[in-house]
């Protein structure tokens with residue numbers, strides 16, 4: 001058995017990547033799927049379409065590489081986190097569309113619990129904040145909205161899961177209803193200190209315990225799938241940002257990665273003790289291996305690569321994402337156009353679900369290039385917000401080098417801009433599919449074919465280091481403009 005199959009179920013596409021015995025990616029298949037925006041601030045996925053995309057990419061990659069199930073030692077699953085599915089235990093059919101992590105429909109529910117004084121207690125247990133981002137209020141909304149759903153969930157007829165859990169259920173033919181600790185940590189229902197579902201929060205949100213998946217280590221047995229013409233064990237599961245943290249080998253306290261996909265998620269490993277943020281960051285589980293939890297501080301930005309998609313799909317000023325850097329490079333350096341990409345509210349450290357996007361500093365000379373530049377710079381400014389918050393929580397005396405990955409990290413222009421606006425070096429690894437690599441590593445380690453943490457960390461290789469070249473004066477002035485722009489957008 002020479003291969004590991006990683007399934008990376010992301011927000012905009014599903015990928016299957018085959019890794020060989022030396023942890024090299026030897027084949028990839030990818031499929032985009034539909035995004036549904038039924039109302040302002042709502043974002044949904046069709047869980048059946050996601051499932052079909054998973055089957056397709058797995059079959060395609062095995063076929064293209066001529067690899068049979070008998071040659072695959074294990075499957076690792078990694079997924080968009082928080083996105084919520086409820087399905088029927090008997091039929092496996094979803095109750096409705098999945099509510100995506102970006103969806104803001106439960107802002108009112110969050111506000112009601114905040115007014116009732118529940119946020120501190122919820123934060124203390126979960127490490128999260130009362131924001132529609134997390135699964136808990138999405139589950140509540142579904143149970144409140146679909147007639148008879150709560151009664152059926154209480155009777156054990158309906159099951160809840162994040163995407164990993166839904167895929168494990170489907171892949172195992174309904175035999176396993178499980179998730180891993182990193183995905184559980186994003187639900188708002190999980191006590192990250194005790195490593196168990198919180199009865200108190202489940203009662204508060206009226207979520208029946210009978211519908212919750214069993215929580216397992218990231219590398220453990222999640223059953224077998226026989227859907228590809230032979231039996232393959234599922235041996236690894238982790239939320240995509242945590243998988244990327246592992247794929248970047250950020251195993252030591254103080255190591256940090258930032259992934260630029262649809263959104264941007266920066267995780268700083270804080271070791272075996274959770275650190276409570278004083279700067280509106282999240283405390284989360286980075287991984288759980290052998291029953292031992294490692295924690296992280298996380299900064300979550302909702303719009304990163306999605307701003308580039310907006311340039312392509314809504315403004316139509318580029319044909320594909322890679323052109324954004326070329327266009328930005330043509331911009332007039334003397335213009336000071338700032339884009340606040342709060343298309344679905346603002347995440348860390350602002351946590352403002354009602355804020356919407358804004359552009360400042362336009363002149364008659366502002367055009368496509370300046371807008372493209374503002375879009376790419378907005379990702380760097382948002383990372384600096386997180387960077388400062390992390391330094392506040394972790395201590396700024398430590399020299400943290402940021403490891404970057406995700407689709408947008410391919411843009412040299414954006415990564416140089418990031419180093420400039422942070423005033424710190426940015427490291428991009430050779431292997432930029434770190435999310436899939438992390439999931440593959442979990443499964444391969446569990447299968448006994450890949451090395452342990454130390455051996456894996458030695459394989460991390462630098463593609464390019466981006467050193468800051470911008471003057472401190474220019475950097476501070478630019479960042480001050482961004483801060484004013486955010487305040488103005490929130491006041492609008």
Ligand SMILES: Nc1ncnc2c1ncn2[C@@H]1O[C@H](COP(=O)(O)OP(=O)(O)O)[C@@H](O)[C@H]1O
Nearest residue numbers: 010012261262305306308321322406407408411
């Ligand atoms: N060369 C590039 N420059 C800027 N943005 C890019 C580039 N390539 C991809 N992207 C952006 O990266 C995102 C895709 O990254 P990916 O890691 O696949 O995301 P996800 O896992 O969220 O689906 C898209 O939003 C796309 O606009």
Ligand SMILES: O=P(O)(O)OC[C@H](O)CO
Nearest residue numbers: 010011080081261262263
């Ligand atoms: O699909 P991505 O890569 O944008 O990641 C989504 C995150 O997991 C949401 O928390």
